[in-house]
Amino acid sequence: MLFAQRGFDGVSINEVALAAGVCKANVFHHFATKQDLYERVLAQACDAFGRSLNALELKEQDLATRLRRLVEWHNAFLYQRPHGTRLILRELTGSPTVLERNPVFELVRRNFDRVVALLAEVSDQMREGISPALVAKVVLSLNLFGFQTERLNEKLAVAGSLATRPELQQQLLDLLLHGIEAPNHPP
Amino acid sequence: MLFAQRGFDGVSINEVALAAGVCKANVFHHFATKQDLYERVLAQACDAFGRSLNALELKEQDLATRLRRLVEWHNAFLYQRPHGTRLILRELTGSPTVLERNPVFELVRRNFDRVVALLAEVSDQMREGISPALVAKVVLSLNLFGFQTERLNEKLAVAGSLATRPELQQQLLDLLLHGIEAPNHPP
């Protein structure tokens, strides 16, 4: 279902019923309230995320390739499940939403920790002062924000001459791994 | 006004009128439709962003300090105008919203180009293959996503031992400038 596109308030039960090819009353037969329906859809999306992370195995011990694999997995997941991703993203996004006690936060925290753990295994290859948590945050943030503002990217692509997604991903990894500053330019 | 917190669909004209201390009909005296009201609020937020960028002057020629000044300015702006920021962010965010032809995209494109230009002036201090557009995108994305998921950060802070905002900003700049990988670790 597509709460993802227009949010909780933007979708009426009638629309949901119509999209599902059933009557409105029937929706209330399966779900107690509108919020209940929303929570179940959300829980489903959360579940998919966790299961996909389970399937990810990083055996490489090289920091660069491990990071690349992680980014690729994350990106692929986002674009394979755009609706669920948008749904979760909407819940993460600032100001309190319809759900007072939000299950999404718990999920994200857990999965974030797992990603951090994956990076911590190769933290000896990182520069001093670089924490795996920071790296995880940067990588996931960039992926998520990039996904979230996809339409924006189209418009910026023309203007700022940013590359296509795979190219951009490569450039991004290069930037993160080696930094912006030219090595021959001391402070 | 606070469309920012609950979005276009989440706020009724009655609430707006009540918050403004006037009658509902009076709102329709000043604004033709609800959408008209929304667009004006949005335009106001856009305007504030542009004006703040005008006030930013970067005279430093050092890449590192210039980047730091830019990040600081952007972050300060975001947290000084959280409502407007959230409003704009909501319009940027994926799936088509209430506004079919969205003025926000145009604004963002223009301002993005200006930021890119600011960075391009010191592009000679960047590593080969690093484009100012990419740097701008990374920096602004991280700031925006960080702002957007503020509540998430609170929860992650406990778990992932991420630092407070100013510390985090410093770490982030360090990471971007010098990269993740340890220099004494050849491929």
Place this chain on the structure above:
DNA sequence: ATGCTTACCAACCAATCGGTCAGTTGCAGT
């Protein structure tokens, strides 16, 4: 005084909202 405009309001409108209810299918277990 008189117009004219602007800010403002109570009352109202049709449409839609989330949600209920009484009743009908169709199908599995006995």
Place this chain on the structure above:
DNA sequence: ACTGCAACTGACCGATTGGTTGGTAAGCAT
């Protein structure tokens, strides 16, 4: 054949929605 139960529906409910109408009060120029 009878029962029970889940899936399903049309009609309906009060409340709220975006929006309209007719009218009042105040300011200001003539």
